[in-house]
Amino acid sequence: MLAKPEAVFDRHAEWEALARFATSPAASARFGVVSGRRRQGKTFLLDALARATDGFYFAATEDTELESLRRFGRALAARAGTGGAFELHSWEEALRRLYAVVPDGLIIIDELPYLLSASPSLASQLQHVLDPGGVARETSSKLLVCGSAMAVMGNLLAGNAPLRGRASLELVVPPMDYRTAAEFWGVADQPELAVLLHSIVGGTPAYRHEFVHSDAPAGLGDFDSWVIRTVLNPAVPLFREARYLLAEETGARDTPLYHGVLGAIALGHNTRGGIAGYLERPSTNIGHPLTVLEDCGLVAKEPDAFRTGRSTYRIAEPLITFYSAVMRRNWSFLERGMAEQAWQAGQETFRAQVVGPHFEQLCREFALRNAYTLFGEPPSTVAAGTVADQAARTQIQIDVAVLGTDGAVLSLGEAKWRQTMGIAHLDRLRRARDLLAAKGHRVARTRLACYSGAGFTDELRKVANAEGVLLVDLPALYADPS
Structure with a gap:
């Protein structure tokens, strides 16, 4: 088993699964799928795995098919040591060249949904090379594909999808649980602060360093100041993250409606009828945004334990709850750089509508x-x-x-x-x-x-x-x- 790098915090189960896949002694090719919401550290894990195994790693970007093939050709040429770039005219050709260059190692293609968006037939072409008689079957390579678009990754192996039944690994990288998150932020010995902090940033590891410049509350007495200087500060990346998440995950065109649905749930209107009533819209109008938000993992539909047919909706990303309940309602202060006034106006809502329900969820997890x-x-x-x-x-x-x-x-x-x-x-x-x-x-x-x-x-x-x-x-x- 590959030793987990010290730089990888926790993630013991995930690393064990990835390492077992990458070092499998199986003589035939293998295929695995890694998914999870954005900012959970999937790329960090896979990059560490590629380094530990000397694997081939390719990170897709939002490009046209032609540009993606050019980038892929350059990456393969670098791996082959030939310099320059392989001229690739299709993904069918690219996959054949891939297995020729890496016949017996680990292959990682990160952010696969970007490639699928520009080249929808890629999934079928992957099926073809993995099927009996395909070029992958002549190798012992292990191919891992990864993506953050939950709806896309969820459909990759579902129903009649081309790749259904081909994967020997299906790994979802979740947010850290609340106890691990407290350790990660260095507040495990301050449980009240840990709950308050988790009510905003949840268990998303990227928010600990990159998004707040490694700024963590020094103690419970520093929490309010921390919120003002980070989450409510336009100069800090976390300030706009909730809006970016919604746009990236859903591709929503009617953004005000999606924000309205999330705002209603954040303020306690968590049934379908309650959401529709709060927005003063027919319940049929909110069916589509609710379905999209569920599919991308931003909203969870939870059945009542004792009443069949009754369910409520919960926002699965704490930062979006905070944005919807506190930031969006006090945007007139925030857009003028008046973070202290915005926090003063939103504190009561935060304690009652954000922390209270979040504490209930932590108790259920406990x-x-x-x-x-x-x-x-x-x-x-x-x-x-x-x-x-x-x-x-x-x-x-x-x-x-x-x-x-x-x-x-x-x-x-x-x-x-x-x-x-x-x-x-x-x-x-x-x-x-x-x-x-x-x-x-x-x-x-x-x-x-x-x-x-x-x-x-x-x-x-x-x-x-x-x-x-x-x-x-x-x-x-x-x-x-x-």
């Missing part, structure tokens, strides 16, 4: 990652849910519902970012458990859970200790699960 320890078995579902209380003519919101593989309710949890939780919160969970039992749900193994960013009352701690109620505060949320 429950999922620690399910064996906390509930004794793996879950089939960890999601939010609503329980109807007809007697009180209300609904009880369950922020962290954990369901077992047999459908049993393993846990019901409530999460509060700014509230010290007490008996009233526990009573609400008890009521939800009783209502679910009355509807036929299995609750014998249900563990009630309270997640709080502000702590718990002494009374709740006493009752929790006696009844086995799970209490998770910020230190527990970031504690080493071992």
